[in-house]
Amino acid sequence: MNDPKPTSFEDNKPVDQAVATLKPVGLPFVLSDEELARDKILGGEMGVRDIAIPFLYVLQSNSPQAMLEHPKYIPGATATMLVLTNIEKVYEGKTVGLEFIPVYYERELVEWRDRNAGGGIVRSYDKDDPIQDKVKFDQENKPRLPNGNLLVETAYHMILVKRPDNGALTYTCMPLKSTALKESRKLNNMVSDARIPGTEIVAPRFMYRYRITTMREQRDTQIWSNPRFQQIGPVESREVYEHARKFAMAGAEALSRARETEDPTMSNVGMGDNATNVI
Numbered sequence: 001m002n003d004p005k006p007t008s009f010e011d012n013k014p015v016d017q018a019v020a021t022l023k024p025v026g027l028p029f030v031l032s033d034e035e036l037a038r039d040k041i042l043g044g045e046m047g048v049r050d051i052a053i054p055f056l057y058v059l060q061s062n063s064p065q066a067m068l069e070h071p072k073y074i075p076g077a078t079a080t081m082l083v084l085t086n087i088e089k090v091y092e093g094k095t096v097g098l099e100f101i102p103v104y105y106e107r108e109l110v111e112w113r114d115r116n117a118g119g120g121i122v123r124s125y126d127k128d129d130p131i132q133d134k135v136k137f138d139q140e141n142k143p144r145l146p147n148g149n150l151l152v153e154t155a156y157h158m159i160l161v162k163r164p165d166n167g168a169l170t171y172t173c174m175p176l177k178s179t180a181l182k183e184s185r186k187l188n189n190m191v192s193d194a195r196i197p198g199t200e201i202v203a204p205r206f207m208y209r210y211r212i213t214t215m216r217e218q219r220d221t222q223i224w225s226n227p228r229f230q231q232i233g234p235v236e237s238r239e240v241y242e243h244a245r246k247f248a249m250a251g252a253e254a255l256s257r258a259r260e261t262e263d264p265t266m267s268n269v270g271m272g273d274n275a276t277n278v279i
Helices: 015-021 033-039 130-134 178-193 238-249 251-259
Strands: 056-058 082-084 089-091 098-112 121-126 150-162 169-177 208-219 222-234
Touching (some): 056 169, 056 222, 098 169, 098 238, 098 251, 130 150, 150 178, 150 238, 150 251, 169 178, 169 238, 178 208, 178 222, 238 251
Antiparallel strands (some): 098 121, 098 208, 150 169
8 A cells, every 4th residue: 555645734724724714514504704714713712721732752662552452552553653642643654754833942851750660750950950960871871860760851842733634733742852862953953044935034943844754773682763854845824824923932831731741651762761672
């Protein structure tokens, strides 16, 4: 079976714009564009505190969603796929991947309880906090604090993911750690090198679209999947740009809320934590 062809943001509208241009299909009645535009503001207003922000991860062979007998298993999920938690959707990763718009970024040092101790975030620190000087690596090459907790350098990317299943732009947290940090730096290089078309002015972080796919890597007897990023082009409309800008302005608050629900059993890492032995 041939893999589906990648789609573009231009194929579908974001949530805020879609309701103003939607031609209802399958409804037993007809609504005009004007009625839809009028009614979209009704029903209350939701902000980042009112939604469960999904996390985007690259699945490894020992990720819960890819383990057949695990309670979190998602039918069809395998290593190298991409998963959006909270909505429990998986997507092919090696060739098609997902399109997204980066809107906000922070790099932090995050203290975690060990999984054997129940897991969970203890607290986060500024990326330059001197607590990192207390870290010693254990026999599994994990960064340990004197209290036994892990201190993990984490690059948090808040992004708008285009979901192929419904075309919506979904506000998402993509935490990158360990071997994925080098891919985070590559993404940030692309973002910082981007210019407003026709000028030499640095473009806003959310002016361009990118694609995430996955690639397999191996070192010695271990094999894992890392993300890979590619710039596609500018956002296709002012409506999408304003949609992304709105979420960029809420980035710090959204990240704070998302971090509270980060799953200790999931991690966009490679060597050490989520790698699988080849033999």
